[in-house]
Amino acid sequence: MAVGDGGVDERPVPVGIDELLERVRAGYERIEPREAYEAAQGGAVLLVDIRYAALRDRDGLIPGALVVERNELEWRLDPQGSHRAPEATGHGLRVVVICNEGYASSLAAESLRRLGLHRATDLIGGFQAWRAEGLPVTSRAEEV
Template sequence: MTRPPIGIDTLLDRVRATYTRITPEEAYAAHLAGALLVDIRYQALRERDGLVPGALVIERNELEWRLDPQGSHRLPEAISHDLRVIVFCNEGYASSLAVASLHALGLHRATDLTGGFQSWKTAGLPTTPPPRTP
């Protein structure tokens, strides 16, 4: 039996109801306390807008492979399922779906940044400028 489609807005609401999203200020404080910030924006956005200092850049299509503590392609930072991970995208939509995937892998403390990189930047938190092109 096929279930009727729910639409992306309903899917986001359902996913977000399973965890607590955090503000830029909360994310910054958590990062200073040792949480792992993960930037899943694609390269063109990083080049256009800059980076968050100290954030790991992991393209969305590699996220699960890099953060699964049991995975053969994990990053050295992926040491435990108890790792505090804060994912951000450009505006806070794709990151919510990414968190759902990380939860499915057992990374139960994963969350995302409400409003994404744009809200971080608007809050005046540290960023590095995009590289200059000749």
């Protein structure tokens, strides 16, 4: 047991994933698919698809979205990073992170916010909500 001077356990109390998601999401405003689409059309946001390749192959891609695997996200979007994507132009960039259903993207957006991308958010419902709204999707074959 980690005990401090007062004889009290000083370790943080563990939280479950549902509580963690609630806490993370309380720290920023998430965005609906239609709003994200319109903002992207106007150049006001950078859509970032973090789904893994098998899901992109199965379900398709959002035209114009930057594809970055989740395990590379922070390195590719850190404006100060040596491995940043050309689109990572500054900390004021409004990034909309998109996963499959809108769960992993919340944690990813929080991670970007910790890097100083204070306008980072995620798509409510993820790619599946985007597609259900009838918003543009292309197949991998169409992108090549």
